[in-house]
Amino acid sequence: MPYSFIYDLTRIPQGVIKQLFTLAYGARLHKLLGGQAKRFVKAFKIDEATGLNLVDAIALVEDLIEVQVANSIQRDKFERAERKALLLPHCARSCMDKQCMADFKADVPNYECKGCRGSCLINKATALGKAKGYDVYVIPGGACAERILKDKEYDGVVGVACGMELKMGLGLLKKLGIPGQGIFLTKNGCSNTSLNLQNLARTL
Ligand code: SF4
Structure with a gap:
C-alpha cells in the first residue's frame, strides 16, 4: 500500500472522472498538474466524496491524470506488442490467508x-487475461514485476495497482523499454482491494 491513505474511487461519480480526463486533455495536462488539480478537487468536492484530506485528494487526482496520459501515449505501441503480461495485485484476492489456495x-x-x-x-x-492471450501474474509488489518482466522479455504489459505503484511502474517500463497500460485499483489498501473488471476488459 504505497499511499499513506486509503482511497475509494467508487465514491466519485463516473461522470466526474470522465470530466477530469476531458479537462486534463483540454488543459494539456501539465497545467492541470501545475495547480488546476487543486481547483478541480475543490470544485467537484473530491476530498469530500472520498473522505480524503485536500492534499491526499490532490495527489490522487494528479496520479490519475498522469497514468491516464501515459496510457494514451503508449497505447499504439502497446497494441502492436505480441507477448504480453498482465500483472495483478495480490491484495485483491478475496482472502489472503490460508483460505486462498494460490501457491506462491x-x-x-x-x-x-x-x-x-x-x-x-x-x-x-485472471480468466479475462488468459482468454486474451496474456500470461497472468498475481504479485505482491513492484520488485516481482521487475524480475518477471526482465526474465520473460515481454513486449507489452498491463498492470493493476494503486496510482503511486503505477507511477513507479512507469519508470520501470521506461527503463526496460516496454509499452504498458496502467489500471487504477478502485479501492486500495493492504487487503480487500478492488478493481474494475470492465475497465480491465476494455484495456486488454
Ligand atoms: S486461489 Fe485464486 S480464486 Fe482462490 S482465493 Fe486465491 S486468488 Fe482467489
Whole structure:
C-alpha cells in the first residue's frame, strides 16, 4: 500500500472522472498538474466524496491524470506488442490467508491462482487475461514485476495497482523499454482491494 491513505474511487461519480480526463486533455495536462488539480478537487468536492484530506485528494487526482496520459501515449505501441503480461495485485484476492489456495512460486515470483472461488476478483481478472492471450501474474509488489518482466522479455504489459505503484511502474517500463497500460485499483489498501473488471476488459 504505497499511499499513506486509503482511497475509494467508487465514491466519485463516473461522470466526474470522465470530466477530469476531458479537462486534463483540454488543459494539456501539465497545467492541470501545475495547480488546476487543486481547483478541480475543490470544485467537484473530491476530498469530500472520498473522505480524503485536500492534499491526499490532490495527489490522487494528479496520479490519475498522469497514468491516464501515459496510457494514451503508449497505447499504439502497446497494441502492436505480441507477448504480453498482465500483472495483478495480490491484495485483491478475496482472502489472503490460508483460505486462498494460490501457491506462491519463488522462481517466478507470483501467486498462481487456483480458481477456488468464483466470486474472487483475481480469479475473474485472471480468466479475462488468459482468454486474451496474456500470461497472468498475481504479485505482491513492484520488485516481482521487475524480475518477471526482465526474465520473460515481454513486449507489452498491463498492470493493476494503486496510482503511486503505477507511477513507479512507469519508470520501470521506461527503463526496460516496454509499452504498458496502467489500471487504477478502485479501492486500495493492504487487503480487500478492488478493481474494475470492465475497465480491465476494455484495456486488454
Ligand atoms: S480464486 Fe485464486 S486468488 Fe482467489 S482465493 Fe482462490 S486461489 Fe486465491
